[in-house]
Amino acid sequence: MSRDSAAAPGVRIRGLTVVYKTPAGELPAVSGVDLTLAPGTITGVVGESGSGKSTLALSLLNAVQPPGRISAGSVEIDGLGDVLALGGEELRRARGRKVGYVFQAAQNSLNPLKTIGKQLLDLGRSHDVDDLRELVRDAKGLLARMGLDGARVLDSHQHELSGGMRQRVGIMLALVLNAQVVVLDEPTTALDMITQATILRIIREVHEERALTTLVITHDVGAVAEVADSLAVMYGGRVVEHGPIAEVLGGPRHPYTQGLIRAIPRLSGDISLARALPGRPPTLGTLPVAGCVFRERCDRRMEICDTVEPEPVTHDGRTVSCHATGRPSPAVKRREYA
Amino acid sequence: MTRAVRERPQGAAIARRVAGHIGRGLVMIWVVATISFFIIREIPGDPVQGMYETLLQKGMSPDQAERATAVLYGFLPTGSLWHQYVDYMWSLLHLDLGQSLSTPGVKVTSLIGSAAQWTVLPVLAGTLLSFLLGVTMGVYAAIKRSGKLGDLLALSGSLLHGVPVYVIGLLLTAIFTTLWPILPAGGPVDVAYVPGFNAGYIGSLVYHAVLPVATYTLASYGGWILAMKSNVVAVLGDDFILAAELRGLRRGFVFRYLARNAILPLFTILALSIGMLFGGSIFIEEIFNYPGLGLLLVNSISTRDYALMGGAFLVITVGIVVANIVADLLYTAIDPRVRSGETA
Numbered sequence: 001m002s003r004d005s006a007a008a009p010g011v012r013i014r015g016l017t018v019v020y021k022t023p024a025g026e027l028p029a030v031s032g033v034d035l036t037l038a039p040g041t042i043t044g045v046v047g048e049s050g051s052g053k054s055t056l057a058l059s060l061l062n063a064v065q066p067p068g069r070i071s072a073g074s075v076e077i078d079g080l081g082d083v084l085a086l087g088g089e090e091l092r093r094a095r096g097r098k099v100g101y102v103f104q105a106a107q108n109s110l111n112p113l114k115t116i117g118k119q120l121l122d123l124g125r126s127h128d129v130d131d132l133r134e135l136v137r138d139a140k141g142l143l144a145r146m147g148l149d150g151a152r153v154l155d156s157h158q159h160e161l162s163g164g165m166r167q168r169v170g171i172m173l174a175l176v177l178n179a180q181v182v183v184l185d186e187p188t189t190a191l192d193m194i195t196q197a198t199i200l201r202i203i204r205e206v207h208e209e210r211a212l213t214t215l216v217i218t219h220d221v222g223a224v225a226e227v228a229d230s231l232a233v234m235y236g237g238r239v240v241e242h243g244p245i246a247e248v249l250g251g252p253r254h255p256y257t258q259g260l261i262r263a264i265p266r267l268s269g270d271i272s273l274a275r276a277l278p279g280r281p282p283t284l285g286t287l288p289v290a291g292c293v294f295r296e297r298c299d300r301r302m303e304i305c306d307t308v309e310p311e312p313v314t315h316d317g318r319t320v321s322c323h324a325t326g327r328p329s330p331a332v333k334r335r336e337y338a
Numbered sequence: 339m340t341r342a343v344r345e346r347p348q349g350a351a352i353a354r355r356v357a358g359h360i361g362r363g364l365v366m367i368w369v370v371a372t373i374s375f376f377i378i379r380e381i382p383g384d385p386v387q388g389m390y391e392t393l394l395q396k397g398m399s400p401d402q403a404e405r406a407t408a409v410l411y412g413f414l415p416t417g418s419l420w421h422q423y424v425d426y427m428w429s430l431l432h433l434d435l436g437q438s439l440s441t442p443g444v445k446v447t448s449l450i451g452s453a454a455q456w457t458v459l460p461v462l463a464g465t466l467l468s469f470l471l472g473v474t475m476g477v478y479a480a481i482k483r484s485g486k487l488g489d490l491l492a493l494s495g496s497l498l499h500g501v502p503v504y505v506i507g508l509l510l511t512a513i514f515t516t517l518w519p520i521l522p523a524g525g526p527v528d529v530a531y532v533p534g535f536n537a538g539y540i541g542s543l544v545y546h547a548v549l550p551v552a553t554y555t556l557a558s559y560g561g562w563i564l565a566m567k568s569n570v571v572a573v574l575g576d577d578f579i580l581a582a583e584l585r586g587l588r589r590g591f592v593f594r595y596l597a598r599n600a601i602l603p604l605f606t607i608l609a610l611s612i613g614m615l616f617g618g619s620i621f622i623e624e625i626f627n628y629p630g631l632g633l634l635l636v637n638s639i640s641t642r643d644y645a646l647m648g649g650a651f652l653v654i655t656v657g658i659v660v661a662n663i664v665a666d667l668l669y670t671a672i673d674p675r676v677r678s679g680e681t682a
Contacts, residue, residue, distance in 0.1 A: 096586030109581035
């Protein structure tokens, strides 16, 4: 397969704010997020349910669904410009062609009434692909690359494929038009451990072969640790910590990241060492309006946290939004990640 | 595009499926024919006996009355119930439904045949029209469901769904034949025309059919639009629609994905309601004076015309059984999940 060896595009998210219309007014699911995806890297985004990570992922395609609405910010992708400024046909063409999106495996992202091959042709026709035969060849090549029998898969309907196979089909459809930015939303959720490992390996390998810029959304810290170069931790619609993955997991600075890592049970050693984070994740309605969103569950809460929202501070390539990080933190080093 | 790698169930499997359906359908028809045969004969009131007694009251002697009755009906019932049943089944095998009792000397099949022409075409037209209209409007109602147009369409569906067919029929009659008389009040065709394949006759047929078809369409439109709207809304929430949009598929493709998935469950209902049309629509036939199957059935019951009743029931049964078979085969053709379920 011939690929134009253009350098992977960088992605810069600036001041992204997404609000959802609720009976209590418009509430922010993502507020003022700055996140830079370095060209050619895999960035993992972790967070609890409702932390805004899926909304962030959809924003990369300007596809936040009503009642949600992107109210501020920009998403600059090299070679494409500000995605949030695109609309209509321009936006449709950018989707699939420039930015590939892979759905969660257990969700049905394929039309149940059409074979995969026919859906592939629909995709090609939608993007004015001249040589549909070559598209089918590329698709078969990608599927073979992921360990599937391309001809057989293209002739199948969705219900004839397993979850792991569907997920690989999803990855194929996201890449077959040579998208250089790929967003994977919970790519391994609801897959068994072995299949998870396979999918993660495929993501890593395809990412390197095709010089992609990849964003992986997950709530599974273990999964993201396998593939990502850098890690962004989301809480209450904010990126509270972002940095190289080994450093973030090996020496988390934000109290939330620390709590998250403390909560992971270890394979060896005492299970009771795993501590659940106290309290509950915030919902749109319970999110505090002023001050730090994490203070209710924080073990290092200070007076200032109640009134002033911490600004992201970048130091040594790590960005942390916390008033308390200036102070020495209790070491929660985990040897697996160090 | 891609060669079929695995064998799909073709030819032989489909023939086996059809044969199975036909076998089960025949059994079903036999069961219904048997049950209706006995039930009909257990209804109080015997038309031959009735005629005999009427003649007696007119002053005939019993002998005379019996002979007159025999001449009138062409036979006198003598055999036991079981004997009659065997006879009935034997004629049924020869597609002979016997002779009508209320119109002596006329075959039931020809009565049903002539009534069917006044039922099948108008009701079929009404069913298909309401289906097309309801499904199209249902899609719009679903897509525009947060706007005024969507509300309006959904409201029209709920309203029409709630109004009984005879009220719609009477309203339309009042409006278009009295207040604004542009359409004929009743009867299936203007008797001035010679029946046959000529423009005048066919034009008159169509002209007379406007009101009954409109009534039928309006009466069933509500159900279709409501069902289609809720199906489309459900499919809109499915992930593959969002996924298709995020892959940058053209609107046309996304719309087709949506419509095909949403319309699927409605095909079964459509096939069944087409099967039901052999029962006629008594209200519409009554209001617009169409001598159709519904009226035929009701009249046969009131005159205790056993043969005709049995025939009318049988026609309804056959219609529904055939519709079921067609619905099932249609489903096999349009839903791949059903297709592969059968190979497993």
